[in-house]
Amino acid sequence: MSNRALEAPHDPSNEAGAYDRFGLFHAALRARFNLLLVVALWLLIVAGSLGWNLHQAERHREALARESARSFFDLLLITRRWNARHEGVYVPVTPETPPNPYLKDPRREIRVDEGLTLTKVNPAYMTRVLAELAAERSGVQFHITSLKPIRPQNTPHPWEVEALRAFEQGAKEWVEFYRQGDQEGYHYMAPLITEKPCLKCHAEQGYELGNVRGGISVTLPTLTPIPWKGLVVSHALVGVAGVVFILLLGRMLARAYGDLRRQAVFDALTSIPNRRFFIEHLVHELRRGRREQVPLALLICDIDDFKSYNDTFGHQAGDRCLRAVADLLRESLQRGSDFCARYGGEEFVVVLPNTTLKGALRVAERIRESVSGLGMWHPASSRGIVTISIGVAEEPAGAQDPDHESLIRRADEALYRAKERGRNRVEVHGTLISDGE
Numbered sequence: 001m002s003n004r005a006l007e008a009p010h011d012p013s014n015e016a017g018a019y020d021r022f023g024l025f026h027a028a029l030r031a032r033f034n035l036l037l038v039v040a041l042w043l044l045i046v047a048g049s050l051g052w053n054l055h056q057a058e059r060h061r062e063a064l065a066r067e068s069a070r071s072f073f074d075l076l077l078i079t080r081r082w083n084a085r086h087e088g089v090y091v092p093v094t095p096e097t098p099p100n101p102y103l104k105d106p107r108r109e110i111r112v113d114e115g116l117t118l119t120k121v122n123p124a125y126m127t128r129v130l131a132e133l134a135a136e137r138s139g140v141q142f143h144i145t146s147l148k149p150i151r152p153q154n155t156p157h158p159w160e161v162e163a164l165r166a167f168e169q170g171a172k173e174w175v176e177f178y179r180q181g182d183q184e185g186y187h188y189m190a191p192l193i194t195e196k197p198c199l200k201c202h203a204e205q206g207y208e209l210g211n212v213r214g215g216i217s218v219t220l221p222t223l224t225p226i227p228w229k230g231l232v233v234s235h236a237l238v239g240v241a242g243v244v245f246i247l248l249l250g251r252m253l254a255r256a257y258g259d260l261r262r263q264a265v266f267d268a269l270t271s272i273p274n275r276r277f278f279i280e281h282l283v284h285e286l287r288r289g290r291r292e293q294v295p296l297a298l299l300i301c302d303i304d305d306f307k308s309y310n311d312t313f314g315h316q317a318g319d320r321c322l323r324a325v326a327d328l329l330r331e332s333l334q335r336g337s338d339f340c341a342r343y344g345g346e347e348f349v350v351v352l353p354n355t356t357l358k359g360a361l362r363v364a365e366r367i368r369e370s371v372s373g374l375g376m377w378h379p380a381s382s383r384g385i386v387t388i389s390i391g392v393a394e395e396p397a398g399a400q401d402p403d404h405e406s407l408i409r410r411a412d413e414a415l416y417r418a419k420e421r422g423r424n425r426v427e428v429h430g431t432l433i434s435d436g437e
Contacts, residue, residue, distance in 0.1 A: 031257060035250040039243055046239040050231060057226045066175055069188030069218040072140060076130065076216055077192075080123040084195070089126075090118035100125045102151050124151070127216065139221050144192075146214030159187060160217055167191035167212045174215075177223075189217040267342040269319055270326035278341035278349055279404065285339075285353045286395060286402040295397045297360030299350035300411040301329070301367065304387045304423040306346035308380035321386060322346065325371060332367050349411075357394040357428055364390040364426040372424065387424035391415025394430060 083089055090110060091097055099109055099119040110118045121129070124144055131142035145156040147164050156164060163174035174189040194211045265277035273281070282298070289296045303309075303325060310318035322342075329340040329348055339351040350367070352360050368388055376386040391414030395402050410429040418427040 031254050038246055042242045042246055043239055046235050050235040053231050054228060061224055061226060065186040065220055065223055069220060072218045073190050073216055076127060076142060080127060083123045083126050088120040088122045091121055093117045093119045141219040143217045160189060163189040164215055167215060184223055186220040186223055189215050191215045270323050270342050272326050272330060273341040275343055281339055282351055282404045285351060286404055290399060290402055293397050294354045295356050296395045297352040297355040297357060298393050298407050298411045299360060299364050300391045300415045301348040302389050302415055303346040304389055305381050309378050312380055321376060324374060328370050332370055357430060360392045361426060361428055364392050368426055383424060389415060389418040389423050390426045391418055392426060392428040
């Protein structure tokens, strides 16, 4: 098994990538995915609100058109009833109001003098005159019609025929939107029920009291446009503002979550991963080693006589010593997959994937020499400087059931022997093999 990777330049970005394998990277992906879900949900809510408002605007426009047309119809009905109760009204004959040729009444015209002749205007004639005036002033169109019209011009349009037949089946109103060119209009129609004054003219057609003898249609040629542009723009602004707010809040939450996550897995004093993170990483690498059939080595490092160092110089100096050793361990790793952590107190661990026992021994010796090379004065040490002892153990390639606890115990036993044999040394658990690596 070759260890040439041990000599490759150390890349901090690879180290960060190795840390990410334990949750930081995946946690960030989950956070981004959740953020995208929130953004999508917000945009869905805004789109739903836009659709609902457009729907409500359409319903409001329909209700407004219906009420307007119904008001016109009711006003016409009132005037017709007034006219019918008086059995018609007389007005001067003019070019605009000639005698009604379809009115069979011996007193249709009354000559007052040589300059004035009056003609009777019955409800149907009055409706027609009012319709002409309304069309001139407002564009609203009235049409009195029947399935059996007396006046040919009162013949129903196709949509009015459908409405009249619906009235005979009991319908009270008939409405529909229509489009002519790029203009949308509204049709409304309600029935005319045969009343007693109506029988004078319509009894001969076979109508009886209560029969539907026809209807009056009201056509609104133009409708209030739906303010869809304003609704779309306002909802777009709200949507964009919401997305910006969500992204900003998500960024703040991601930073806060990242800080909490780092606090949970990184040692606050030394800024390297803590024991919990180390255990997760070790289990992960052992599983990977079993899949890929490669060995893994573990180093447990312990600063010699650290308690006496703390007692001599104080806890602040002891903290500086721990940080210095942690920095040295981190800098001594030469591959992105290598990993160090604080195991507890003055103990540190180093995980070396795809490394045999002999390769791990070389790394351990380099670490031991580097700590001695710091030259940190330690009067309670037999060597006068801070030193470190290291225990090394290996999980060989092809292990069927790798156990992280067993590996830690073996490395710890090797460390114990290093302490017993005088400290400032490296001991291995097991037997070194020859260079067939």
